Amino acid sequence: MTYTTIAVTTGEIAHLRLASKRGSLPPEFWEELPRALQELRGSRVLVITGEGTDFSVGLDLVRTAPVLAGVLRNRTDFLDLVGVMQGAVEALAHFPAPTIAAVSGWCIGAGVELAAACDIRLSSADARFTLPEVKLGIVPDLGGLGRLPHLIGEGWARRLALTGETIDASRAERLGLVSEVFESREAALEEASRLARDMTAWPSATLQGVKFAMNARLDADVRAHYRDTGGWNAAYLDPANVKLPK
Numbered sequence: 001m002t003y004t005t006i007a008v009t010t011g012e013i014a015h016l017r018l019a020s021k022r023g024s025l026p027p028e029f030w031e032e033l034p035r036a037l038q039e040l041r042g043s044r045v046l047v048i049t050g051e052g053t054d055f056s057v058g059l060d061l062v063r064t065a066p067v068l069a070g071v072l073r074n075r076t077d078f079l080d081l082v083g084v085m086q087g088a089v090e091a092l093a094h095f096p097a098p099t100i101a102a103v104s105g106w107c108i109g110a111g112v113e114l115a116a117a118c119d120i121r122l123s124s125a126d127a128r129f130t131l132p133e134v135k136l137g138i139v140p141d142l143g144g145l146g147r148l149p150h151l152i153g154e155g156w157a158r159r160l161a162l163t164g165e166t167i168d169a170s171r172a173e174r175l176g177l178v179s180e181v182f183e184s185r186e187a188a189l190e191e192a193s194r195l196a197r198d199m200t201a202w203p204s205a206t207l208q209g210v211k212f213a214m215n216a217r218l219d220a221d222v223r224a225h226y227r228d229t230g231g232w233n234a235a236y237l238d239p240a241n242v243k244l245p246k
Helices: 029-039 061-071 075-093 110-116 144-152 154-163 169-175 185-199 204-236
Strands: 006-009 013-018 045-049 099-103 106-108 120-124 128-130 166-168 180-182
Touching: 006 029, 013 029, 013 185, 029 075, 045 185, 061 075, 075 110, 075 204, 099 110, 099 185, 106 110, 110 144, 120 169, 120 185, 128 169, 144 154, 144 204, 166 169, 169 180, 180 185
Parallel strands: 013 045, 045 099, 099 120, 106 128, 120 180
Antiparallel strands: 006 013, 128 166
16 A cells, blocks of 8 residues: 555564654654554564654644635534544554553654554653644543553653653653653664564564553543543534644
């Protein structure tokens, strides 16, 4: 298949790279991600990385804002659009094989929510994590508010979502957002590859069973998050208040 926002390498250990500049997520990404994951379903482990030195700078707001302005003329259309985006994140969260996110540089907004949907998160020492949506006039609605409390605790999840502050890799490791920090992007990728090789030794059905059981603990919270945040944004999001980057 051909993609404009994603690059994939198939195989027992598959790789999916967020291929837009700095891993930004333009509107077409949300339709391409589920198609790419479907293509990779035969893989035993999936490693996800960003483009260049950054994992993902989040939504491509310059290209997404006009789309939002169009669908907000009809709130049902907005909910349909958000449903497509949420469905893409769910396709990643419920990908049958284990997923490893190797994060370097910036991991912003929707990038954090994508990483949170992965099974394992590693990072390089230069990684930075932030949920800036509150500064942009948007409620995070792609799973972060449902998953992050389980990863880093209720208090820190609220703090990040309400302040939009940035945390570095060291703090992300202490909180449990990433399981380990490495000196460089290359070292984090090397460890992701090692973990992937190790997991290919275990039966696929067993790995899938572990994911099924652990996802089941989160699914009700995440579904409620999708419904509540998508509905809130549909009711209250005003494109005039969305602050675009300079």
